[in-house]
């Protein structure tokens with residue numbers, strides 16, 4: 111049940127500081143969209159507006175619309191926790207719950223949704239770990255702490271945790287930045303597989319990665335420090351990397367940026 | 369607390385990268401700087417080792433002293449020290465037993481803990497995760513202040529202010545819930561184990577709340593956001609990410625509070641009407657006594673056998689706190705793999 115995302119004139123603030131301004135973009139279901147741009151231009155901030163995680167930062171707020179299959183998730187009466195239950199997120203640094211076993215980490219989201227039956231949980235845990243390409247490595251130590259895995263395994267555990275609740279959208283903020291090339295490739299393969307079921311948005315600093323995995327690429331930038339970040343353009347990945355519409359995009363991609 | 373037993377941080381990206389240099393560093397030329405550093409290391413090791421050893425030595429000396437002083441009194445005792453419910457060591461025929469005192473000590477402390485712990489955790493969570501920042505700051509300050517109030521103040525407040533209220537509450541509980549084992553007994557209330565427990569609870573509440581708040585504030589934002597991103601409400605986030613992470617610290621804080629309650633002397637001595645009974649009727653006057661309070665009240669007029677008897681009771685208190693701490697350590701140790709360090 112992958113969903114379409116559309117932002118309309120979206121701006122995000124940290125207190126009085128406007129971090130991104132007027133972002134309007136359409137993300138089609140069952141695609142991978144990569145967001146690139148220089149550090150501090152608001153990629154993470156934008157990603158976190160997509161599941162309403164931005165607003166948990168004290169003083170942070172969002173204006174504009176964000177439509178998930180035509181429903182505005184910032185509309186009146188919409189419950190942020192309900193939104194987050196349908197949109198999974200994987201963070202830059204692997205963050206499994208250190209006090210939980212591998213099994214409990216994956217089951218955490220389901221348990222929050224009130225699933226208690228052991229059979230259901232067992233199935234979901236196995237399916238998610240298999241989906242995250244981690245099952246073979248951990249199936250004999252499901253009761254061991256999740257924090258005892260390697261960094262790459264931990265990140266795949268976090269992916270398993272995110273997909274266990276069958277979200278409609280999967281957000282990934284630099285999911286490979288702390289990983290070695292082999293784990294990175296494993297996660298990229300995984301994204302291509304997951305694309306059949308989820309709408310995926312990924313933030314990355316790695317151009318090759320964006321070029322390898324994504325269907326569409328969006329380029330964010332800031333004019334100067336203190337200015338809000340803006341979406342310069344978003345287009346098919348091939349087009350962005352071969353023949354971008356904007357000079358600034360080309361400069362950034364070819365490494366001639368500031 | 370338990371911080372020393374946490375596993376080392378393992379998520380350093382540099383160490384996760386294959387091919388990171390992990391062969392031994394080739395030995396560097398022995399420059400003056402390095403020798404000085406080694407000497408510093410050695411001096412530090414010597415210093416900390418001797419500090420640790422002298423601490424052990426002091427504890428050992430105290431224990432030996434107490435045992436030596438207690439033995440003659442125990443030999444003169446005409447009653448059974450472990451089982452008899454009397455305390456008359458200054459008599460020509462000294463008779464004293466520890467069971468009533470030990471029972472009263474544990475009972476009042478456990479009751480105090482049961483009353484204080486839920487409130488303390490609520491206060492700590494409110495300060496760390498619910499209250500607006502300004503209010504949280506003020507509350508945190510008040511809690512720290514309360515933790516620093518001397519116990520004699522709590523004792524005086526307990527006897528001159530709280531006792532009347534507790535008498536009323538006790539009468540009510542006895543009348544309406546007298547069937548409950550703790551609320552039975554005769555109809556004379558006040559200066560009871562119940563009052564002592566409440567005073568103890570109020571005393572240890574700020575300690576537990578203050579330490580727990582510190583622990584809850586340590587929970588990494590990444591953990592909390594992980595829970596929120598799964599769609600957890602604030603309370604669910606606290607349950608999934610904050611409480612489990614804080615558990616070893618909360619256990620430590622609880623044990624510290626319990627230790628304080630077990631050893632509390634003057635406040636209990638002031639509010640309690642002492643009796644050498646083993647009774648669950650906590651509402652009644654003369655419902656018990658504690659080891660520490662008994663020492664405080666009896667020491668001035670004690671004969672030499674009396675003093676020995678009090679020292680023996682102190683040894684028992686020492687043993688009780690030791691057992692409590694061992695249990696706490698065991699609980700923390702059993703789950704050490706899952707201690708939150710990321």
Ligand SMILES: Nc1ncnc2c1ncn2[C@@H]1O[C@H](COP(=O)(O)OP(=O)(O)OP(=O)(O)O)[C@@H](O)[C@H]1O
Pocket residue numbers: 124127129147148149150151152153154155156167
């Ligand atoms: N919690 C916060 N409070 C205040 N300002 C913040 C906060 N988080 C981010 N910002 C600011 O918002 C702007 C955008 O930050 P953001 O983290 O979205 O950038 P980014 O594009 O993800 O950068 P990077 O590539 O380095 O991760 C920056 O100027 C940053 O300083």
Ligand SMILES: [Mg+2]
Pocket residue numbers: 153154155283313
């Ligand atoms: Mg970022």
